[in-house]
Amino acid sequence: MLKANAPKCNIRGNVVVEENPYLPERARIVRKFDLTRDVRFFQVRICDPDKVMTWTTNYKPGQFMMVSLPNAGEAPFSITSTPSRPGLFEFCIRKVGRLTSKLFELKENDYIWLRGPFGNGFPVEMMYGKDLLFVAGGLGAAPLRSVLLYALDYRDRFGKIFYLYGARTPDDMLFREEFFRMKERDDFECYLTVDADPTGLWPFDIGVVTSLFKYVNVDADNTVAIVCGPPVMYKYVVDEFLKIGIPDDHIFMTLERKMKCGIGKCGQCVVEHKYTCVDGPVFTLWDVKNIRTLI
Amino acid sequence: MRVFKLKRENFIPFMKGLSKFGELWGPVRKGDRYVYANEPPEKFVLNAIRTIVPAKKFFLPQKSTILKFKNNEWREHYDVKKRVIFGLHPCDIHALNIYHKFYTRLYPDPYYLKNRENTLIVGLSCLPDENCFCHLTDTETVNEGFDLFLTDLGDKFLVWVGSPKGDESLKLVKDLIEDTTQKDIDEYVEWRKKRRSMFKVSLDLEGMPEILTFNYDSPIWEQMGTACLSCGTCTMVCPSCTCFDVDDEFDIRTDEMNRQRYWYSCVFREYSMVAGGHNFREARSERLKLWYTHKLVGFMSEYGSPACVGCGRCVVSCPVDINVITVAKALLKEKPDAFWARMASSNVEVQHA
Ligand SMILES: Cc1cc2nc3c(=O)[nH]c(=O)nc-3n(C[C@H](O)[C@H](O)[C@H](O)COP(=O)(O)OP(=O)(O)OC[C@H]3O[C@@H](n4cnc5c(N)ncnc54)[C@H](O)[C@@H]3O)c2cc1C
Ligand code: FES
Numbered sequence: 001m002l003k004a005n006a007p008k009c010n011i012r013g014n015v016v017v018e019e020n021p022y023l024p025e026r027a028r029i030v031r032k033f034d035l036t037r038d039v040r041f042f043q044v045r046i047c048d049p050d051k052v053m054t055w056t057t058n059y060k061p062g063q064f065m066m067v068s069l070p071n072a073g074e075a076p077f078s079i080t081s082t083p084s085r086p087g088l089f090e091f092c093i094r095k096v097g098r099l100t101s102k103l104f105e106l107k108e109n110d111y112i113w114l115r116g117p118f119g120n121g122f123p124v125e126m127m128y129g130k131d132l133l134f135v136a137g138g139l140g141a142a143p144l145r146s147v148l149l150y151a152l153d154y155r156d157r158f159g160k161i162f163y164l165y166g167a168r169t170p171d172d173m174l175f176r177e178e179f180f181r182m183k184e185r186d187d188f189e190c191y192l193t194v195d196a197d198p199t200g201l202w203p204f205d206i207g208v209v210t211s212l213f214k215y216v217n218v219d220a221d222n223t224v225a226i227v228c229g230p231p232v233m234y235k236y237v238v239d240e241f242l243k244i245g246i247p248d249d250h251i252f253m254t255l256e257r258k259m260k261c262g263i264g265k266c267g268q269c270v271v272e273h274k275y276t277c278v279d280g281p282v283f284t285l286w287d288v289k290n291i292r293t294l295i
Numbered sequence: 296m297r298v299f300k301l302k303r304e305n306f307i308p309f310m311k312g313l314s315k316f317g318e319l320w321g322p323v324r325k326g327d328r329y330v331y332a333n334e335p336p337e338k339f340v341l342n343a344i345r346t347i348v349p350a351k352k353f354f355l356p357q358k359s360t361i362l363k364f365k366n367n368e369w370r371e372h373y374d375v376k377k378r379v380i381f382g383l384h385p386c387d388i389h390a391l392n393i394y395h396k397f398y399t400r401l402y403p404d405p406y407y408l409k410n411r412e413n414t415l416i417v418g419l420s421c422l423p424d425e426n427c428f429c430h431l432t433d434t435e436t437v438n439e440g441f442d443l444f445l446t447d448l449g450d451k452f453l454v455w456v457g458s459p460k461g462d463e464s465l466k467l468v469k470d471l472i473e474d475t476t477q478k479d480i481d482e483y484v485e486w487r488k489k490r491r492s493m494f495k496v497s498l499d500l501e502g503m504p505e506i507l508t509f510n511y512d513s514p515i516w517e518q519m520g521t522a523c524l525s526c527g528t529c530t531m532v533c534p535s536c537t538c539f540d541v542d543d544e545f546d547i548r549t550d551e552m553n554r555q556r557y558w559y560s561c562v563f564r565e566y567s568m569v570a571g572g573h574n575f576r577e578a579r580s581e582r583l584k585l586w587y588t589h590k591l592v593g594f595m596s597e598y599g600s601p602a603c604v605g606c607g608r609c610v611v612s613c614p615v616d617i618n619v620i621t622v623a624k625a626l627l628k629e630k631p632d633a634f635w636a637r638m639a640s641s642n643v644e645v646q647h648a
Contacts, residue, residue, distance in 0.1 A: 014412070017405040020371050022361055022554075070364045070552040071543045111367060260541050263402035267538030267561065270585070273593030278401055292511065 021263045024068055024113035025051065027089070029106055035092060035174045039139065040104060042091045043081075044112060056086035060121030061147035062254060062282045065089065066262045068113045072102040076259045076277070078143035079117060084153035089114070092142040092174055118262035119281050122147050122226065122252060131159040131218040133246075135237050137166050137209055137229025141174045143254050144228050152188065159223075161188035162216050166209030166229075168195050170202050191215050209233065213240045220245035226252045238285060251285035296438070297456040299465075299472040300479055301445070306452065310336035310381065312468035313443075316415045317377025320353070322346055331380065341447060343382060344424050345606050349534035350387050351394060353380055354410045357558050361406060364543075364552035372553070375409045381417040386427075386604040388418050388441050389434040390534030393594075393602055397537055415464055418444035418457075420490075426607035428496040428620065434604040435491075448482050498623055503601065504592045506626050511584075515625050520580025522615045527560030529586070529618070532608040535594075536560075561585055587622055 010016050031043040046052045061082060068074035081090035095104050106112065124147065132151055136144045144163075151158050163182075167173035173192065182190045191212045193205035205212060209229075225246050227237045234253060241251050257269035257276040269276035272291050283291075301309055310319060314336075322343035323332045329343040331350060363372045383391070398407040418441040429435040437444070442461030446453040454472055456462050465472065530536040540559035543552050562582045594602035609618035 015399040015403045015408060017403050017408060020405050021402040022405075023371055024362075024369050026367065026369075070369075071545055073543065074541065113369065260539070264400070265398065265402070265404055265537070266540065266556075266559070268540070268559070270561070270589060270593075272588060273595075273597045 021115070022261070024066070024074075024115045025055070026111050027114050029108055029110050029112060030088060031108060032106070035176075036172050038096075039092050039094045039174060041080075042093060042103070042112075043088045044091070044114070045088050046114070047111070053086055056081075056089060057083050059083050059117035060124060061150045062121035062143055063117040063119045064143075064262070064281065065091070065114045065116035066118065066259075067091065067093075067099075067103070068115075069099060069102050070113075073099045074113075074115075074260070075099050076118070076262060078146070078254070080142040080145045082146050082149040082153060084150050092139065094139055115262065118277055120279065122282055124150060127151075127224045128157045129159065129222075130250075131223040132161045133216060133218055133223055133225040133241070134161075134163045134165075135209060135212075135225070135227045135229070136164070137227075137233040137237075138168070138172065139174065140227075140229030140233075140254075141165055142228075144226065145175060147226065152185075155187055160218055162218065163188065163190045164193075164209055164212040164216070165191070166193045166195070166212070170194050170197060170199055189215065208236070210236050210240050213244075216244065218244065221247070224250050224252065228254045231256075241285075248285040248289065252282055253285070253288070254281045255283055256281065297462070298475050299454040299456070300475045301452040301454050301472050303450050303452070305471040306341075307336050309468050309471050310339070310379075312471065313379050313381075313415065313417065313464060315467050316379050316464055317413065319379050319381065321381035331382070336381075339381065341419070342422070344421065344427075345384070345608055345611070346382075347608075347612075348532060349390060349606070349608065350380060350383050351390070351534055351536075353378065353414060354391070354394060354398075354407050355537070355539065355556075355558070358555055359406070359557075360553040361541075361556050362554035364554070365550065369554075371405070373406065373409055375413050377413045379415040379417060382419045383416060383441065384419065384421040384606075385437040386429045386432075386434045386606040387534060388416070388437045388444075389429075389604045390606070391416070392440040393535045393598070393604070394537065395440065396598060415443070415460060416441045418455075420444075420446040420486075422490055423494050424607070425495045426610040427494060427605060428498065428500075428607060429605035430491070430494045431496065431498055431500045432601065432603050432605035446483060446486070448479070448486055451479070453479065453483055496620060498620060498629075499627065500601075500603075500619075500623060503623060503626075504595050506623075507588055507592050510626050511588075513626065515622075516580040516584050519583050519617050519622070519625075520578055523562065523579045523583055523617055524615060525562050525579055525582070526614065527562050528612050528614065529609045530560040530562060531558060532612045533590075534604060534606055534608065535590070535602040561589075583617065587619075591619075 008016050026047045027044040028047055029042055030045050033041055035041050046055050059079060064076045064078045066074050067077050077091045077093060079089055080092050093100055093103055095101055134144050134148055148163055151161055179190060179192055193207055193209055193212055194202055195208060197206055223246050225241045227234060255276060259269045259277050260266040262277045264275040264278040274291055318333050320331050320333050321339035322329045323334050323338045324340055329346045331346055360372045362369050398404040439457060441457040444455040444457060538559045538561055539556045541556045544555050545552055590602045603619050610620055
């Protein structure tokens with residue numbers, strides 16, 4: 001289990017490495033099924049029984065893993081499961097290229113390789129006692145599901161919880177059935193919308209995700225807002241947060257960059273002086289204003 | 296710091312003595328420039344100016360295998376040799392110190408550390424040419440980051456001991472070194488004065504972070520983007536550039552998969568491309584701007600000093616004369632030199648990618 005702390009030193013003050021941060025750990029696909037046309041859900045378990053519990057309890061919602069297959073490359077994927085339900089890691093993976101296509105060919109009990117967890121994750125402790133407002137778009141539901149499930153598992157630590165999720169069509173909505181059932185819970189508010197409904201069977205709102213803000217009723221000064229989705233969505237959603245009066249440093253978003261190492265070395269995720277993989281992928285609105293070209 | 300004296304006639308035996316630590320590498324001539332090569336010390340050029348490729352190649356090789364995959368298992372792979380690297384100038388050592396900070400912070404890099412542990416760094420003083428500007432980047436002298444450092448005073452060298460490893464290595468050559476005298480120290484002070492007076496480049500680099508920040512939207516970047524070939528030479532020769540890429544390669548002979556890492560450049564177009572083909576830095580000017588802001592501003596806020604050590608490699612290597620000096624001059628609105636005058640009058644269409 002890797003931790004980004006101050007490096008360990010020996011008696012001479014020389015840095016020593018206890019675990020090679022590039023060395024992947026083998027995991028087995030326990031279960032997989034399609035969430036949408038091009039997004040598949042993977043449940044995986046670390047093969048080494050001694051590591052299963054430490055790995056699956058020691059991460060934060062919002063962190064990611066570097067997932068790899070020999071000869072197909074390695075890429076970052078958000079962990080969509082929560083450390084409050086240990087044992088397995090869950091990922092939602094969209095088929096876009098070389099590695100992801102290879103991952104889609106795998107069957108149950110095939111192996112994949114993991115490194116991590118990496119990234120700063122959401123500051124869950126600082127969210128205690130606050131109202132939470134989640135806004136997800138498309139595949140952005142993957143990292144948000146982790147923090148949502150976490151908050152629901154420790155429900156007594158948080159104030160009101162609002163979850164707004166928009167997808168293009170009902171068929172593009174990740175975890176559709178899971179969220180349908182969540183709507184029936186009475187300890188938080190879950191609102192779903194689609195841009196368009198070709199099926200004519202969609203029972204909830206139709207419209208862009210910002211149209212769901214009419215349902216939101218939070219204590220603005222005491223609210224943490226999190227948005228995750230395609231880059232085009234951020235501006236509109238952030239405007240809504242600001243309209244409600246949520247402070248800049250209480251607005252969080254996760255950002256995507258190309259990542260090859262996950263540990264602040266390869267430089268491919270750099271934005272000005274920030275390395276998205278270690279200083280992010282979670283940033284506040286203040287960071288976004290302060291660091292040019294972040295979004 | 297401990298200092299000894301080495302007579303010039305003892306230089307070759309001194310080097311041969313040190314080579315008991317490991318393979319001996321030093322600057323040798325290649326065409327009209329220099330490279331680090333594994334050669335006998337008789338071939339080393341003591342007044343060599345900057346090498347083409349900096350010494351970072353010993354710590355992060357151009358291409359190396361970091362992991363091997365066989366029988367469903369990834370294993371670490373190290374290809375480490377014990378080496379003595381001779382001839383690093385103060386700027387080169389400053390750059391290695393940047394490397395060291397960078398590769399040991401957060402998640403220390405085991406490959407870098409293994410290479411570093413197995414290397415004896417023997418620095419060498421130098422006299423600047425017209426492209427050196429370490430006097431502007433505060434890297435003209437060096438106090439740490441080497442094991443031994445030789446100051447060339449003509450008939451003798453001063454040998455500075457910079458680390459326990461360096462101290463240990465002196466046991467290999469203990470009959471060749473002697474204590475310094477007041478006369479040696481006086482000569483050294485004179486030598487420093489002489490060296491200081493030889494720098495030609497004059498430029499205000501100190502204000503660069505602010506200047507770059509204020510000039511973020513300056514048309515200069517577009518101009519440069521037009522000229523830039525995106526060849527990546529600047530990043531390859533820059534001693535403080537650290538970026539790499541990773542890919543797997545199948546080795547038919549051993550039936551193994553090798554995970555390779557190799558140098559990569561932020562000026563390449565693919566650098567900032569993410570899923571769906573979206574590119575955060577489509578234009579060449581954007582990528583150049585990233586390089587200069589990361590080096591001269593970004594590094595400042597993270598490490599307290601810029602990541603330019605004034606070695607002049609970008610100055611002599613960029614085929615179209617985009618380098619720290621021309622960029623800084625352009626941003627400072629100093630009288631543009633011939634290059635920028637040519638640029639401004641050429642009226643070339645701004646192209647992308
Ligand atoms: C912090 C983070 C979390 C992510 N979480 C998820 C997730 O939960 N689910 C998901 O499906 N995807 C996620 N991604 C995106 C995912 O990493 C890319 O889709 C993946 O790298 C594509 O790999 P590939 O080999 O299949 O594509 P390639 O064949 O390599 O390329 C296809 C396209 O993806 C781009 N690309 C290549 N490497 C990366 C990279 N490392 N990051 C982004 N784009 C890249 C290429 O430029 C190209 O446009 C996340 C990315 C980041 C940075
Ligand atoms: S992914 Fe390598 S530095 Fe961030």
